[in-house]
Amino acid sequence: xxxxxxxxxxxxxxxxxxxxxxxxxxxxxxxxxxxxxxxxxxxxxxxxxxxxxxxxxxxxxxxxxxxxxxxxxxxxxxxxxxxxxxxxxxxxxxxxxxxxxxxxxxxxxxxxxxxxxxxxxxxxxxxxxxxxxxxxxxxxxxxxxxxxxxxxxxxxxxxxxxxxxxxxxxxxxxxxxxxxxxxxxxxxxxxxxxxxxxxxxxxxxxxxxxxxxxxxxxxxxxxxxxxxxxxxxxxxxxxxxxxxxxxxxxxxxxxxxxxxxxxxxxxxxxxxxxxxxxxxxxxxxxxxxxxxxxxxxxxxxxxxxxxxxxxxxxxxxxxxxxxxxxxxxxxxxxxxxxxxxxxxxxxxxxxxxxxxxxxxxxxxxxxxxxxxxxxxxxxxxxxxxxxxxxxxxxxxxxxxxxxxxxxxxxxxxxxxxxxxxxxxxxxxxxxxxxxxxxxxxxxxxxxxxxxxxxxxxxxxxxxxxxxxxxxxxxxxxxxxxxxxxxxxxxxxxxxxxxxxxxxxxxxxxxxxxxxxxxxxxxxxxxxxxxxxxxxxxxxxxxxxxxxxxxxxxxxxxxxxxxxxxxxxxxxxxxxxxxxxxxxxxxxxxxxxxxxxxxxxxxxxxxxxxxxxxxxxxxxxxxxxxxxxxxxxxxxxxxxxxxxxxxxxxxxxxxxxxxxxxxxxxxxxxxxxxxxxxxxxxxxxxxxxxxxxxxxxxxxxxxxxxxxx
Amino acid sequence: xxxxxxxxxxxxxxxxxxxxxxxxxxxxxxxxxxxxxxxxxxxxxxxxxxxxxxxxxxxxxxxxxxxxxxxxxxxxxxxxxxxxxxxxxxxxxxxxxxxxxxxxxxxxxxxxxxxxxxxxxxxxxxxxxxxxxxxxxxxxxxxxxxxxxxxxxxxxxxxxxxxxxxxxxxxxxxxxxx
Numbered sequence: 098x099x100x101x102x103x104x105x106x107x108x109x110x111x112x113x114x115x116x117x118x119x120x121x122x123x124x125x126x127x128x129x130x131x132x133x134x135x136x137x138x139x140x141x142x143x144x145x146x147x148x149x150x151x152x153x154x155x156x157x158x159x160x161x162x163x164x165x166x167x168x169x170x171x172x173x174x175x176x177x178x179x180x181x182x183x184x185x186x187x188x189x190x191x192x193x194x195x196x197x198x199x200x201x202x203x204x205x206x207x208x209x210x211x212x213x214x215x216x217x218x219x220x221x222x223x224x225x226x227x228x229x230x231x232x233x234x235x236x237x238x239x240x241x242x243x244x245x246x247x248x249x250x251x252x253x254x255x256x257x258x259x260x261x262x263x264x265x266x267x268x269x270x271x272x273x274x275x276x277x278x279x280x281x282x283x284x285x286x287x288x289x290x291x292x293x294x295x296x297x298x299x300x301x302x303x304x305x306x307x308x309x310x311x312x313x314x315x316x317x318x319x320x321x322x323x324x325x326x327x328x329x330x331x332x333x334x335x336x337x338x339x340x341x342x343x344x345x346x347x348x349x350x351x352x353x354x355x356x357x358x359x360x361x362x363x364x365x366x367x368x369x370x371x372x373x374x375x376x377x378x379x380x381x382x383x384x385x386x387x388x389x390x391x392x393x394x395x396x397x398x399x400x401x402x403x404x405x406x407x408x409x410x411x412x413x414x415x416x417x418x419x420x421x422x423x424x425x426x427x428x429x430x431x432x433x434x435x436x437x438x439x440x441x442x443x444x445x446x447x448x449x450x451x452x453x454x455x456x457x458x459x460x461x462x463x464x465x466x467x468x469x470x471x472x473x474x475x476x477x478x479x480x481x482x483x484x485x486x487x488x489x490x491x492x493x494x495x496x497x498x499x500x501x502x503x504x505x506x507x508x509x510x511x512x513x514x515x516x517x518x519x520x521x522x523x524x525x526x527x528x529x530x531x532x533x534x535x536x537x538x539x540x541x542x543x544x545x546x547x548x549x550x551x552x553x554x555x556x557x558x559x560x561x562x563x564x565x566x567x568x569x570x571x572x573x574x575x576x577x578x579x580x581x582x583x584x585x586x587x588x589x590x591x592x593x594x595x596x597x598x599x600x601x602x603x604x605x606x607x608x609x610x611x612x613x614x615x616x617x618x619x620x621x622x623x624x625x626x627x628x629x630x631x632x633x634x635x636x637x638x639x640x641x642x643x644x645x646x647x648x649x650x651x652x653x654x655x656x657x658x659x660x661x662x663x664x665x666x667x668x669x670x671x672x673x674x675x676x677x678x679x680x681x682x683x684x685x686x687x688x689x690x691x692x693x694x695x696x697x698x699x700x701x702x703x704x705x706x707x708x709x710x711x712x713x714x715x716x717x718x719x720x721x722x723x724x725x726x727x728x729x730x731x732x733x734x735x736x737x738x739x740x741x742x743x744x745x746x747x748x749x750x751x752x753x754x755x756x757x758x759x760x761x762x763x764x765x766x767x768x769x770x771x772x773x774x775x776x777x778x779x780x781x782x783x784x785x786x787x788x789x790x791x792x793x794x795x796x797x798x799x800x801x802x803x804x805x
Numbered sequence: 806x807x808x809x810x811x812x813x814x815x816x817x818x819x820x821x822x823x824x825x826x827x828x829x830x831x832x833x834x835x836x837x838x839x840x841x842x843x844x845x846x847x848x849x850x851x852x853x854x855x856x857x858x859x860x861x862x863x864x865x866x867x868x869x870x871x872x873x874x875x876x877x878x879x880x881x882x883x884x885x886x887x888x889x890x891x892x893x894x895x896x897x898x899x900x901x902x903x904x905x906x907x908x909x910x911x912x913x914x915x916x917x918x919x920x921x922x923x924x925x926x927x928x929x930x931x932x933x934x935x936x937x938x939x940x941x942x943x944x945x946x947x948x949x950x951x952x953x954x955x956x957x958x959x960x961x962x963x964x965x966x967x968x969x970x971x972x973x974x975x976x977x978x979x980x981x982x983x
């Protein structure tokens with residue numbers, strides 16, 4: 098008897114299986130006494146097991162807990178408010194969006210090449226990703242340390258199921274925008290049920306989470322789609338994030354922060370959702386989610402390294418408020434004129450890297466990156482584990498055979514001493530230093546620096562010191578579990594660098610091929626933004642995300658204060674939720690007792706001005722080798738505009754920001770469901786060359802199913 | 806995260822909803838506690854997870870009959886995982902530690918020792934890999950279908966079928982040896 102037949106017999110004996118399957122087994126039992134005997138035995142055993150399990154002692158809640166639940170159940174269910182499109186269009190005073198864009202020349206040749214390659218390799222890479230999922234899918238959810246010997250037997254039926262491309266994404270996107278809007282109109286009605294007309298079958302999965310008529314089958318199957326293993330619950334660490342609150346313009350007219358082009362948080366959130374788990378709120382950095390996606394911002398003209406675009410529209414989660422988007426676009430680099438690269442890869446080869454999505458992915462990533470370089474560039478490989486060592490001396494990037502061979506020889510084993518390895522890598526970078534080049538250490542690790550130098554402060558100081566000498570740091574985080582998010586981000590920030598989380602080959606391609614220029618070439622460093630709001634137009638504001646990038650207002654003009662680096666062609670997007678004067682504002686504070694009345698939050702500091710500008714964006718940056726900063730100022734006059742009239746990029750990015758706030762548990766978006774956000778993001782997918790936006794829609798559906 | 810469930814809740818009058826909730830709590834309180842205890846290995850954590858599950862249900866409103874059990878067990882399971890994570894938020898886990906740290910559930914040997922009344926079969930069940938034991942309990946203790954178990958555990962249905970089959974085979978063989 099084949100193993101799959103045995104599984105089927107068990108299923109039959111336990112009353113499982115589709116009618117067709119059951120009929121087939123029943124027919125077989127009539128002619129196969131051995132199989133009939135097996136079914137009888139299984140039934141007898143199942144009955145015995147059920148009886149014994151019923152006899153197990155059980156516990157209940159405490160009386161106190163029961164009382165709390167009773168009290169909660171006596172309260173009426175929450176108010177039903179969905180995205181209020183009707184109201185929104187009514188608020189004329191509300192609308193306006195800000196887009197600052199910094200532009201420049203494109204690294205045309207490389208980009209063209211990458212686009213072509215991307216298109217060709219897309220199908221292959223999907224298969225590649227699926228194989229990775231396949232290797233993970235049998236991990237048990239709660240005890241990853243134990244792995245049963247069942248891989249060979251169970252994969253075939255599962256593969257059929259799991260490897261089928263998720264049709265929901267395409268179907269959902271194909272749902273006409275009109276029907277999505279129509280549905281939202283219905284949804285904004287507090288009483289009538291939401292009708293699912295015009296939505297593709299895949300969208301049913303969302304509805305299941307709302308208690309709609311969707312059958313169990315549609316969502317049960319949905320959860321089967323991604324069966325990555327659950328991350329180990331206790332090995333990951335995230336620094337706590339306190340969401341930004343509303344600031345009164347009268348009190349705090351200036352908002353200052355450092356740019357952040359990191360995207361690691363998004364990839365990490367994706368990993369959680371695909372594994373069937375909501376990410377912990379502290380793992381969610383809204384700005385990193387928003388900045389994950391490419392946007393079509395116009396590049397800068399002339400000599401400035403940035404274009405600044407400001408756009409505003411009604412805020413989708415608070416129609417009385419406006420959402421202001423500030424977008425920076427860095428100029429791109431010409432393939433011919435880009436500086437030569439001196440790249441030192443520092444690779445963690447400790448035992449923890451010995452997983453399919455760690456060291457093997459590092460190898461593929463390095464080989465991918467090496468192919469973006471040419472004879473002008475130098476590649477060095479250093480490894481660290483119990484000991485650190487150089488495995489490839491500085492080698493011209495055109496010598497791919499040598500580089501590939503060295504990469505292939507990497508093996509994982511031993512414990513991790515991150516500190517010693519970093520010293521070695523920086524020493525190597527200094528020895529092959531290119532005065533006019535891009536000198537960079539690329540750290541590839543799962544972040545588990547648990548042996549050797551563990552003093553984060555000392556390590557961070559060392560990296561900051563080297564950044565001042567012109568050697569920057571890029572950190573690539575690999576793998577799942579054991580993932581030290583806060584530490585990796587701190588290190589890359591100290592090194593004037595960027596940080597990406599690579600969880601699949603497609604992510605490696607996005608970071609290292611599609612956006613190689615941005616990852617590797619800085620066009621500006623210490624990029625800071627300061628927004629001054631006009632109290633005559635704006636009563637209060639809050640910055641969405643960037644919680645750990647906030648600066649004091651004095652830091653803006655202080656060239657000694659470090660800030661984020663912007664890579665060639667990179668874009669940065671920030672949203673402000675703005676309360677226009679006249680709209681209902683967040684509650685103010687009492688007048689101060691011991692301060693002059695001028696400090697009073699409700700009284701304008703001076704005679705109201707009649708300037709129509711909402712705000713002025715001030716930007717400071719340094720060229721990569723410069724010590725003194727330069728400043729750009731862009732004033733912005735908000736315009737009344739409904740959210741639906743905003744640009745495609747604006748609406749999509751706003752959807753991502755909303756989903757981010759929801760994942761953070763931000764109270765302002767509690768009335769929205771993930772499927773609402775999916776509906777408006779789906780209407781703003783646009784051309785979506787890398788397929789990243791469609792993937793996001795899939796994640797929203799996962800979140801909708803997972804959120805109670 | 807979602808504060809309420811739409812139409813069905815809205816169309817119910819408050820007393821009906823409260824009655825429904827009371828019935829659901831009465832029906833699932835002990836099964837959920839039992840399930841949560843198996844996941845966390847700790848009575849207090851189990852009770853906290855179950856209380857939280859019901860509080861979320863209060864906000865979610867009335868569910869269809871067929872969805873109720875999978876929803877409750879699914880949310881409870883996530884709460885247990887969250888609690889386990891919260892308990893040990895910043896612990897660095899080296900490979901060496903990972904190899905010796907027990908799975909989050911009750912320690913099988915300790916469990917067996919404490920429960921002298923537990924039958925041989927239940928002791929053997931406690932020794933199965935955690936995920937096999939979990940799906941077997943969902944099937945035979947909580948009478949869920951493969952499909953429902955798949956919804957609760959995020960496994961595929963065929964995977965659930967396989968795990969239950971293997972678990973039963975192992976238990977039968979072990980039972981036959983004694």
